[in-house]
Amino acid sequence: MISALSSHNQYRGTYQQPNIFGYYGKFGGAFIPEMLHRNVEELKENYINIMAESSFQEEYQQLLRDYVGRPTPLFLAERLNLNHTGAHKINNAIGQVLLAQRLGKKRIIAETGAGQHGVATATVCALKGIECIVYMGVKDIERQAPNVARMKMLGATVIPAASGSQTLKDATNEAIRDWINNPNDTHYVIGSVVGPHPYPDMVARFQSVISEEMRWQLKEKTGSELPTHVVACVGGGSNAAGAFYHFLDDPRVRLIAVEAAGHGIDSGMSAATTQLGKPGILHGSKSLVMQTEDGQVTEPHSISAGLDYPGIGPLHAHLFDSGRGTFLSATDNEALEAAFELSKLEGIIPALESSHALAALKQLKLSSKDTVVLCLSGRGDKDLATYMKAMKK
Amino acid sequence: MSRIKELFRRKNNKILNIYCTAGFPQLDSTLLVMKALQNSGADMIELGMPYSDPLADGNVIQASSAAALANGMTLHRLFQQLRDFRKEIYVPVVLMGYMNPILQYGFERFCADAATAGIDGLILPDLPQYEFETEYGPIIKKYELDFIFLVTPETAEERVKQLDSLSSGFLYAVSSSSTTGNEKDFAAVEIYLNKLWEMHLQNPILVGFGIKDKATFESACKQANGAIIGSAFVKTLAGKKNKDIEAVATDFINTIKE
Numbered sequence: 024m025i026s027a028l029s030s031h032n033q034y035r036g037t038y039q040q041p042n043i044f045g046y047y048g049k050f051g052g053a054f055i056p057e058m059l060h061r062n063v064e065e066l067k068e069n070y071i072n073i074m075a076e077s078s079f080q081e082e083y084q085q086l087l088r089d090y091v092g093r094p095t096p097l098f099l100a101e102r103l104n105l106n107h108t109g110a111h112k113i114n115n116a117i118g119q120v121l122l123a124q125r126l127g128k129k130r131i132i133a134e135t136g137a138g139q140h141g142v143a144t145a146t147v148c149a150l151k152g153i154e155c156i157v158y159m160g161v162k163d164i165e166r167q168a169p170n171v172a173r174m175k176m177l178g179a180t181v182i183p184a185a186s187g188s189q190t191l192k193d194a195t196n197e198a199i200r201d202w203i204n205n206p207n208d209t210h211y212v213i214g215s216v217v218g219p220h221p222y223p224d225m226v227a228r229f230q231s232v233i234s235e236e237m238r239w240q241l242k243e244k245t246g247s248e249l250p251t252h253v254v255a256c257v258g259g260g261s262n263a264a265g266a267f268y269h270f271l272d273d274p275r276v277r278l279i280a281v282e283a284a285g286h287g288i289d290s291g292m293s294a295a296t297t298q299l300g301k302p303g304i305l306h307g308s309k310s311l312v313m314q315t316e317d318g319q320v321t322e323p324h325s326i327s328a329g330l331d332y333p334g335i336g337p338l339h340a341h342l343f344d345s346g347r348g349t350f351l352s353a354t355d356n357e358a359l360e361a362a363f364e365l366s367k368l369e370g371i372i373p374a375l376e377s378s379h380a381l382a383a384l385k386q387l388k389l390s391s392k393d394t395v396v397l398c399l400s401g402r403g404d405k406d407l408a409t410y411m412k413a414m415k416k
Numbered sequence: 417m418s419r420i421k422e423l424f425r426r427k428n429n430k431i432l433n434i435y436c437t438a439g440f441p442q443l444d445s446t447l448l449v450m451k452a453l454q455n456s457g458a459d460m461i462e463l464g465m466p467y468s469d470p471l472a473d474g475n476v477i478q479a480s481s482a483a484a485l486a487n488g489m490t491l492h493r494l495f496q497q498l499r500d501f502r503k504e505i506y507v508p509v510v511l512m513g514y515m516n517p518i519l520q521y522g523f524e525r526f527c528a529d530a531a532t533a534g535i536d537g538l539i540l541p542d543l544p545q546y547e548f549e550t551e552y553g554p555i556i557k558k559y560e561l562d563f564i565f566l567v568t569p570e571t572a573e574e575r576v577k578q579l580d581s582l583s584s585g586f587l588y589a590v591s592s593s594s595t596t597g598n599e600k601d602f603a604a605v606e607i608y609l610n611k612l613w614e615m616h617l618q619n620p621i622l623v624g625f626g627i628k629d630k631a632t633f634e635s636a637c638k639q640a641n642g643a644i645i646g647s648a649f650v651k652t653l654a655g656k657k658n659k660d661i662e663a664v665a666t667d668f669i670n671t672i673k674e
Contacts, residue, residue, distance in 0.1 A: 044546055054515060056472040056541035057566040057579075058593055186478055187468060199471050206570050206593040303516045304542065305469065317490040318517030319468040 038271035038347055039227075041337070045220020045308070048345060050337035053219035054304045058203040062211075063307075065126065067221045073125050074118070074228065086117050087232060090150070097240035101233060101266065101398050104373060110401030111230060111262045112143035112214060118229035120147040123210030130154045130209040134184075134198040136163055136191030136258075137328035137376070138170025139401060140214030145179035155179040158197040160190035163328055170405055188322040191332050195306050215259025216336030219307030223264075223336050230265025237396055238269055247394045252387065254279040255398040256379040257350075258294070258330035260339040262400035267348075277349060280339060281383040283325035284352035294323035295352045296335040297343040305333065310340040326355035326409065327375035329401075353382035359413050362403060374401030375409060419508040419536045420562050420585040423459060424620045424641065431642025432633070432672060433460040433622055434649050435512065437480040438497070439489025440466070441653050441661075446497045447504070448658055452665035454507045457673055461505075462539065462644060465494060465513030472541045474594075476647035480654070491521045495529045502534035510537040510564060510585070523552060527559040537562030537585045548582065564588050569608045573615065580617040587619040589640060591626045602635060609639035630672050645672070 036042035045051045045067075055063055073079055087093040091107045091114070103111040116133075123131060131148050133155070135141030141157040148155035157174055161183045164171050174181050187193040195213075202211045216223040216230075234253070241247055253270055255263035257280040270276035285293035293299060296311050303312035305320060313321045313333035325331040335343075342348030353361070358375055361382035366372045373381060377400045389395060403410065423431070436449045450461050466481035466489050473481070501509075511530060518526045518540070530538070538561055543552060548563070556563050562585030567576045570593055580587050589612055591605045605626075612621055623636040624644035636643040652668050653661070 052547060053544055054542045054547070055544060057571060058472065058568050058590060060544075060568075060575075061570040061572075186475075187482070192469065196469055196471055200474070203472065204594045301520070303519055304514075305516065306471075307542070312516065314516065314520065316520065317492070318520030319485060320516070 038338070038342065039268065041220060041224050045224070047338045047341035049302070050308070050310045050340040050344070051220055051223060052309050053307060054309065055219045055307045056203070058206070059199070059219070062202060062206055063219050066225070069126060070122060070221050070225050073122050079121060079125065083118055083121055087114065091117070093232065094236040094240065097237065097244060097396070101237050101396055102371070103233065103262065103398065103400050104371065104377070104402035108139070108143045108146050109404060110139045110143070110374060111233060111265060112140040113146065114232055114265065115214065115226050115229040115261060116140065116143035116147045116212060119210065119212040119225070120144070120151055120153065123212070124151065124153070126210065128208060128210040130156070130205065131212055132156045132158070132198050132201050132209055133212045133214060134158045134191065134194040135214065136160070136194065136331060137405060138163070138167040138174065139329060139405065141179070141181070142170050142173045142177070144212050144214070145174040145177040148179065149177045156201065157181050158184050158194040158201070160184045160188070160194045162189045163191065163194070167328060167405065190322065191328070192320060199306065215261040216264040216338055217259045217306055217308065217310070217334060223308065223338055226261055227264040227268055227338060230261050231268035233262065233265035233398060234267065234269040237266065241394065241396065245394060249273065249276055250396040251393040252277045252279055252389070252395040253398070254281065254380050254383065254395060256281045256330060256376050256400065257335060257339055258283070258332045258376065259334065260336040262398050264336060264338055266396070266398035278342060278347065279349050279351060279383065279387065280342065281380045282350060282352045283327060283330035283358070283379055284354045285324040285326070287354055288352060292324035294325040294330050294332065296333065297340070297350045298352065300333070300335070308337050310337045311335050311343070326358060327379065327406070329374070329376040330379065351383040351386050353379040357382040362410065371399070372403035373399055374403050375406045377401055418560070418562055418585065420460070423508055424586070427459065428620060428641050430637045431459045431620070431622060432457065432669070433462055433642060433644040434458045434669070435462040435464060435644060435646035436653070437464040437466055437477065437484050437650060438494050439484035439487050440480045440650070441483065441656050442658050443487040443489060443493070444497070445658055445661060446494070447501055448661045449653065449665060450501065450505055450509070452662040453669065454505055456666040456669040458507060458669060459642065460508045460510070462510050462512050462646070465491060465511055465517065467514040467517055470514060474647060476651050480650045491517055491526065495533060498533040498535070508536040510539055510562070511535055512539040515540060515542050524555050527555050527561060531559035531561055535561065537564055539564045539566070539588060541566055545579065545582065553582070566590050567612070568593055569604070576612065576615060576617070580619055583619050585619065586622050586641070587617060588644070589621050589623045591623050591636065594625060602632070606635070606639065609636070613639045630674070633672050
C-alpha cells in the first residue's frame, strides 16, 4: 500500500504537518461515522489547494489586514487581544468561511464554548452574508450572556446544546450531528485544532499567521532570529498551535503550553488534559482525553470557558508525548492574579484564557538572555463579570 | 458458519433487527429485553453499548445511553450480564458502540470477551476504513466476529463496494443522511436502496435509521433483506419497569409483524 516513491514524511509526518492520514505521531486520524465521510473527504481533498490559490490568499490576507487589524503588535507579548472580535479565533473563522464559499457551501455551523469562536464565525458570516448557526452548551449560554447577545446581533442563530454536560463538548457533538443531517450545503467551522483530519492541520495553518508575524516582528524589534521560548495557553489548542507553528520543527525554540488546572490538578475540578487524560477518541480524532476508567468522557472544570474542554488537539498530544513541548498548568486563582497584575502593570486587561499563559511565566526559570514571546490570545471584556466578582473578594 | 450467515441462508427477506441499549431502562434489563425481542419474533438483535458522546445517534438513543450510564452500565458489567446469555438466546446479536470505551477496555480483550460470550458481530460507526484495515480489522477477524460497515446515500459507488468487501454478516444501509432519520422523502430512499440492490453486493443489506413502524419496515424490505428499528423501540421502553418489558416488546413487534 505504501509506495516506495512517496516521501518519507508523507507517512511519518513532522511536528508541523501530520502524515497523509492525519496523524501526528500516535495521535490524530479521522474517526468519523460514514455519514460524515464525504464532507470530510471533500475538505481533505481541497483545503491545501484552495488555501494555495492566489485569489484565496489575496482575499484572506486583505481581510486579516483591513478587517481584523493584523499584524497585531508585539509589545512584550503578541497582542491578539487587539484583533477584531477580541481574540485569535477570527483568523481561523475567516479562513474557513472563505474556504466554505469556494466549496459552494451556503450554510455555516460552528460550536462555541466561551463564545469567542461563535462571535468570530458570526462576524465573518455577517460580512459575507452567509447563514450562520452556532451551537452552544446551555450552561455556557448562561455564563457568557454578552457573547450570546453579540452573535444574535450579528444575525446568527444560537442553538442551545442541551445534551450531556451542556458545555463545549456537547455543543461540538450537536454541531457534528447537524453536519450529519445537512451533508450537502453546510460547512462546519471547527474553532480549534481538534476534530477529524484535516481540521487540526487546517486550523493550525490558519492560525500560523501568529508565529509568522512573531518571527519578523521579533527580528525587527530585538534583532533576534528566534525566541528562546514561546508561551501559550491550551484548551483545544488553536492559539498555541498558531504561536508554535513556525517553530515546531526548530528545537532551538522551547514551546511552553499552559493548561487550566482549575481548582488544582488533583482536585477533581480541572481541565489539564495532558496531566489527567489518557489516549482516546473524542470528536473524530485520537488524542488525550479526560475520561473515566470505563472510557466515558468526563466534564472538566476551568474558570475560563475557552479552556474548559476534556480533550486537546492531536498536535499538542504529540508535542506532550514526544517531549517536544513543555506542558505547565495554572489554577483558576493563579490566572486571576495574573490578569490583575497585567492590567495594573501594563494597562492590558487579558482574557482569562491568556491569563493562564501569563501565570505560568513565574514557573519558568528564565535568564536575562532569554527572549520569551507570550501569546496574549484574547482580551478580557468577555470576562468582566468574573473579574468583578474577584475584585469584591 | 456464523450465526448471521446461517440466519440469512435460512431467511433472506424481511429480517427484523431490533436495537436496544444495554442497561436500559434498568441496569439489569439487558437480557430481559433481548429475550422478549427474540420470543416475540425479532430475527436479530443490535445491542448498544452506552457512551457519553454518541455522535451518530439522535435524541432518543442518546437519552437511553445517558440513562444506562446513570444506571451504572459499563462494558465490564455488560460482559457479566452476557456470560450465560447463549443458554437462552439463539438469534444473532451484534454489539453497536463507539471506539473510546472499547479502547479503554482494551480492543483485543473486548473482542475476546465478546467472542467468548457468543456475540456474533460488531458495528462501530467511528472506526473508519483505514484504521480498520491497518490496526483493528485483523483483531476482529482473529476472534471470528463479523464486522458491519455503514453506507449512506452519500457514499460513492466505488466506496460502497470497498466497504461491502470489508464487511461480513451484512451491510448496514443508512436510509438517509441523518442521525435519527426520518421518512420525509421515502421516494429518495427507495431510489438509493434500488441502486444498492442492483450493485449485487456480497453481503445482505439491512436498512436502518428512520425505520419506525410497519409501513417503513415493509417499504425498506422491498429492496433490502430487512431493516433495523432503533429509536422507535427504545422510546417505548423509556421509564418501564422490568416486569413490563415483555409486554412492551411483544406489543411493539406485533405492530411491525402483524
